[in-house]
Amino acid sequence: IKTMSLVEKDQKNVWHHISPYVEEKPAMIAVKGEGAWLTDYDGNKYLDAMSGLWCVNIGYGREELAKAAYEQMKELCYMPMTQSHVPAIELAEKINEWLEGDYMIFYSNSGSDANEVAFKLIRQYHQQNGEPNRYKFISRHRAYHGNSMGALSATGQALRKYKYEPLASGFLHVSPPDSYRRPENMTVEEFNIMRAEELEQKIIWEQKETIAGIIMEPLITGGGVLIPHPVYMEKVQEICQKYGVLLIIDEVICGFGRTGKKFGHQHFQIKPDVVTMAKGLTSAYLPLSVTAVKKEIFEKFKGSEENLHFRHINTFGGNPSACAVALKNLEIMEKENLVAKSAESGEFLLQSLQPLAKTHPNVGDIRGIGMIIGMELVASKQTKKPVSPDFIGKIIQNCKQEGLIVGKNGDTVDGFNNILTLSPPLSCTKEDLELIVSVLKKVLAENQYIM
Ligand code: PMP
Numbered sequence: 001i002k003t004m005s006l007v008e009k010d011q012k013n014v015w016h017h018i019s020p021y022v023e024e025k026p027a028m029i030a031v032k033g034e035g036a037w038l039t040d041y042d043g044n045k046y047l048d049a050m051s052g053l054w055c056v057n058i059g060y061g062r063e064e065l066a067k068a069a070y071e072q073m074k075e076l077c078y079m080p081m082t083q084s085h086v087p088a089i090e091l092a093e094k095i096n097e098w099l100e101g102d103y104m105i106f107y108s109n110s111g112s113d114a115n116e117v118a119f120k121l122i123r124q125y126h127q128q129n130g131e132p133n134r135y136k137f138i139s140r141h142r143a144y145h146g147n148s149m150g151a152l153s154a155t156g157q158a159l160r161k162y163k164y165e166p167l168a169s170g171f172l173h174v175s176p177p178d179s180y181r182r183p184e185n186m187t188v189e190e191f192n193i194m195r196a197e198e199l200e201q202k203i204i205w206e207q208k209e210t211i212a213g214i215i216m217e218p219l220i221t222g223g224g225v226l227i228p229h230p231v232y233m234e235k236v237q238e239i240c241q242k243y244g245v246l247l248i249i250d251e252v253i254c255g256f257g258r259t260g261k262k263f264g265h266q267h268f269q270i271k272p273d274v275v276t277m278a279k280g281l282t283s284a285y286l287p288l289s290v291t292a293v294k295k296e297i298f299e300k301f302k303g304s305e306e307n308l309h310f311r312h313i314n315t316f317g318g319n320p321s322a323c324a325v326a327l328k329n330l331e332i333m334e335k336e337n338l339v340a341k342s343a344e345s346g347e348f349l350l351q352s353l354q355p356l357a358k359t360h361p362n363v364g365d366i367r368g369i370g371m372i373i374g375m376e377l378v379a380s381k382q383t384k385k386p387v388s389p390d391f392i393g394k395i396i397q398n399c400k401q402e403g404l405i406v407g408k409n410g411d412t413v414d415g416f417n418n419i420l421t422l423s424p425p426l427s428c429t430k431e432d433l434e435l436i437v438s439v440l441k442k443v444l445a446e447n448q449y450i451m
Pocket of ligand 1: 053109110111112113115144145146147217221222250251252253278279
């Protein structure tokens with residue numbers, strides 16, 4: 001009997017996320033991960049400079065995490081969060097320590113889940129606070145907030161949404177502070193102030209008493225690494241306070257050291273009302289997410305009356321092993337100083353790659369914060385017209401042939417897939433970082449965009 005190859009079985013049975021189905025280009029079948037490195041079924045090794053989907057913060061193959069999951073599973077494998085268990089309690093305390101705040105911790109499984117929880121509980125909060133008309137949420141074009149109907153509605157990437165409409169109502173979008181594409185006569189600071197003022201205008205034009213919340217990442221990550229000037233985030237908070245709008249900060253990617261601070265919003269003078277987190281919380285070893293909610297908001301849900309309860313339950317949310325893994329993950333980050341290391345390693349990458357913006361005709365901009373780097377590829381530095389998706393696809397493919405996995409920005413709108421992204425494990429060695437730089441330099445030197 002002819003046995004099917006693993007590739008054939010994969011193509012016959014496994015529906016991959018987003019990746020196009022092309023028979024001649026089979027998916028990579030990974031079998032092992034160690035540090036920043038992945039090994040595929042044929043024994044090829046790749047340095048994963050995307051940490052999976054921006055999430056394996058402490059690197060692959062950490063036995064301590066496997067042990068934490070195993071030990072917890074033996075002891076108590078399951079307990080719904082209608083009640084409680086020890087790892088959930090300890091982790092909630094630890095997260096508050098990292099947040100430097102006083103939040104109630106609501107557990108779910110994914111970043112999308114965490115954002116859905118935020119939307120639902122904020123709508124209910126306003127109702128219980130005597131403002132039932134506050135139901136609208138504002139987010140930014142180019143941002144990604146998840147795949148479920150509410151989180152997708154908050155997402156500002158048209159290509160991810162238009163085939164699935166109609167989406168949830170009450171989600172509005174404003175332009176992000178994309179400083180690279182600001183008008184020539186404006187400074188970065190002036191442009192960022194203008195973008196914040198646009199947000200305020202949106203609130204006013206939409207009838208300010210109808211706005212429930214604003215959701216944003218500390219920087220737009222998957223939508224192209226758009227880093228705000230601090231004045232932008234600080235103004236956003238001011239605007240929220242002025243109009244009674246709650247500020248949700250989506251830390252799904254930026255949290256847990258990714259930007260060189262414990263949380264991305266700690267780069268700014270702001271205190272979000274709600275913080276959502278996932279990915280790096282467990283370094284993606286097990287699914288777990290959190291919606292952290294300020295105590296003042298939680299106060300409105302206290303009491304025995306039925307109508308005060310937040311009616312949201314999630315079977316797997318706060319799974320004991322996932323919480324135990326998260327605790328161990330954070331312990332390792334602290335012990336190995338990975339947050340500070342992220343800042344340092346990110347700076348090294350940025351400084352080493354920065355010359356490309358001068359020497360390469362298609363590198364329009366290189367920007368980064370901690371271990372998130374974006375490299376905007378343009379056909380011409382004058383027009384800033386994006387390179388074609390084929391060109392960026394070729395760069396990614398060539399990097400892979402050299403053993404390096406890099407990413408690109410999400411499907412914003414047609415023709416706007418022109419930002420190469422890096423988000424390596426925070427635990428990368430010096431040699432890993434040097435390899436990322438040398439492969440990128442080599443591949444870019446070999447490729448120039450021809451219009
Ligand atoms: N928010 C942000 C900023 C994200 O990048 C993502 C996932 N890439 C999500 C939310 C959704 O997370 P998940 O895929 O775990 O649902």
